[in-house]
Every structure is written in C-alpha cells, then in structure tokens.
C-alpha cells in the first residue's frame with residue numbers, strides 16, 4: 001500500500017579531516033610527510049549508518065542540533081553530494097529548497113531570477129511567464145522585484161525562493177530551514193502552501209528548529225543527534241523526547 005519514495009540503507013558520509021592544518025601550520029610543515037600521510041587517512045563522519053524510508057505523500061520532519069547532519073541528509077537526497085557508504089534510492093523529481101539563494105544570481109533582478117529558477121527547475125520560459133504575476137504576488141516583494149538580488153535581505157531571498165517553488169509541481173520537496181529567516185506572516189503563508197502540497201500528495205522533507213512548525217505539518221519525525229538517528233517515529237512521540245532532552249541539557253548547564 002505505502003509506496004516508498006526515499007530509501008536510505010546504512011548511509012554514511014565522511015569528509016577529510018583537516019585538524020592538522022588548524023592545529024598549527026608550522027608544525028604541519030615541519031612534519032610534512034607524516035602530516036600528509038595522517039591527513040589522508042583521517043576522516044570526519046558527518047553522517048553515520050543512517051537507515052530510513054519515506055512514504056509517498058508523507059511530510060517527514062528532521063530535527064536536531066546545529067551540525068548534527070540534517071542538511072547532509074537533504075544534500076544526499078537531492079544528489080548534490082554522494083554517500084561514502086550505503087545506498088540511497090529516490091523515486092520522483094526532487095525540488096530542493098536548500099541553502100539560501102542557491103541557484104540565484106546576485107546581479108539579476110528578482111524577476112530575472114524567477115525566470116532562471118523556473119527554467120532550472122524544469123519549466124519552459126513560456127510557463128514561467130504565465131505564472132510570473134502570481135509568483136510576484138505570492139512573494140509580496142512589490143517594486144523590489146525589479147531590483148538586483150544583492151539589495152535583498154535574506155528574508156526577501158527566502159520569499160522569492162519559496163514563491164517559485166509554490167508554483168511548481170514537485171514530487172518531492174526538500175525544505176531546509178528556509179522559513180526561519182522569513183517574517184511571521186510569510187511563515188504562515190508557507191505553512192499553508194505546504195498543507196496544500198500535502199493535500200495534493202507531494203512528499204516533503206522538512207528541516208526546522210521550530211517545534212510548532214514541525215508539529216503543525218509533519219506526520220513523522222526523525223531526530224538526528226551526533227551524526228546518526230537518535231529517534232524516529234510519530235511526530236508527538238519524538239518531539240516529546242526531544243523537548244525533554246533539551247530541557248535536561250538546559251537544567252544541567254544552569255548554575
């Protein structure tokens with residue numbers, strides 16, 4: 001019955017470790033041959049042995065501290081980075097709303113960036129032009145739409161990015177903390193749009209630090225801690241453990 005659209009099987013991702021360089025360039029140079037040998041052999045695991053499945057039409061939340069590995073998971077789903085170990089299966093067209101402004105050009109105006117992004121995401125120029133007014137209206141950027149992107153605040157870039165996506169027809173949508181930089185009204189509008197996507201059967205992976213946002217849209221949640229899965233399950237159950245853990249850390253660190 002439940003069709004899986006994303007499958008991670010024992011996925012790990014590591015990066016070369018550059019501690020030697022940061023520990024001191026002089027020492028590094030003095031012991032160059034052994035330093036280089038050691039450098040090549042050391043790796044930093046951004047993600048360790050992660051297995052999970054996401055079903056079609058599900059809104060799947062990912063929570064966890066900064067640096068836990070959440071964006072790495074989205075990057076792997078989008079295919080912008082490759083796993084070091086394990087297997088990833090993704091069925092359907094993925095639209096990533098990843099790092100702010102990725103896919104945007106600073107010297108182009110908002111309007112020109114809408115065309116660029118729409119085309120990059122698979123629309124024809126004609127299709128983009130047909131949706132242009134509606135995209136601009138959704139963004140509420142007003143006359144800024146004809147100003148170059150370098151004059152935009154991060155919240156305005158987020159508005160533009162989300163407005164383009166809101167007019168696409170994705171199978172899988174990845175949202176990485178984009179709403180955080182927007183104002184409250186725009187966040188509400190985005191959440192409403194996400195609920196519409198959900199009704200249409202779009203699968204969404206949603207990374208957020210906002211417990212309220214996660215609670216209001218997610219069917220299931222995965223908690224990433226220390227580069228691996230700590231908990232995964234129904235939204236309320238995972239959130240309860242997460243909140244409890246955060247409270248514990250808070251009281252432990254208080255005098």
Ligand SMILES: Nc1ncnc2c1ncn2[C@@H]1O[C@H](COP(=O)(O)OP(=O)(O)O)[C@@H](O)[C@H]1O
Nearest residue numbers: 015045046064065066067068069070071072073
């Ligand atoms: N290109 C990279 N090279 C080296 N380390 C990286 C790279 N990208 C991410 N990392 C490291 O991987 C870990 C997980 O990062 P990330 O997935 O961005 O965390 P999160 O999104 O949960 O804040 C972090 O410790 C980060 O420093």
Ligand SMILES: [Mg+2]
Nearest residue numbers: 070071072176
């Ligand atoms: Mg991140």
